[in-house]
Amino acid sequence: MTGAAERLFDLLEWDSTFFSLRIGRIRGCVLGPDEAELLREQALGESIDCLYFLSDPSSAKALDAAHELGMRPVDVRVDLSVGLPCPLDTEAFQSSAREPLASESELLADLSGRLHDSTRFRSDPCFEQDRVTEMYRVWMRRCLSEPHCGALVAGPPGAPTGYCTYSGIGNTGRIELLGVDPRARGAGVGSMLVRSALAAMASRGVETVRVATQGGSRASMGVYQSAGFRVDSIGLWFHYWPAEAQKA
């Protein structure tokens, strides 16, 4: 007797609840032709609305399977990291950034809801865009309230023009959200915020900082690379909406 095939994806509870959809993530970064067919059956069988797939862009097999299933390419994800203390003089930047005031929380949540306008959730029209805006607002509120997170902002009190939020557990830190109001861009604010966040994390004993960003954004790649980050990996994000792909 043969047992049931192993499920090729994991359900994502937070995403499913937040978007009121059944959402999961495909395991691994490569799918073969047999797995693709099995995945289709499993996803339809479990009434899945959307599966995220972070594929290996160097695997023709993975790209073929994604195409065959009718997946939607939605973003290029680049993971970068930097070791601390960073070779750059991060201390010099810290003076221009400040900690947010408690009264600025909702302003920052609104800014975050507006600024992240080129992510995979924005480029996929199947996601309700008001919910995507709310997702970034929730993310900002979490960064401002959780004890293992920190935030730095630019701009005068009561009118922040940019932010860099980060989290750290043990000796590893992560940049969570980075954004600069379009009117303040191109003047070094993003760089200043990232370098200040690196200095703040270094002072808390963090030794390695990671970030995931959009490979298609020259601005964010520029900010991170000029702050000393190096690319660790590149992945291609697909969203698979099985019912919709079935109709096409």
Ligand SMILES: CC(C)(COP(=O)(O)OP(=O)(O)OC[C@H]1O[C@@H](n2cnc3c(N)ncnc32)[C@H](O)[C@@H]1OP(=O)(O)O)[C@@H](O)C(=O)NCCC(=O)NCCS
């Ligand atoms: C990414 C972002 C924060 C950059 O902020 P910014 O204040 O304009 O960036 P800076 O002026 O500090 O520029 C930093 C570097 O990137 C380069 N850069 C900035 N914008 C660029 C653009 N549009 N094209 C190419 N390079 C760019 C600059 O030349 C600079 O390089 P240098 O340090 O070698 O001179 C801003 O564009 C933004 O908020 N984007 C939307 C949100 C986002 O994508 N966040 C990042 C992912 S979490």
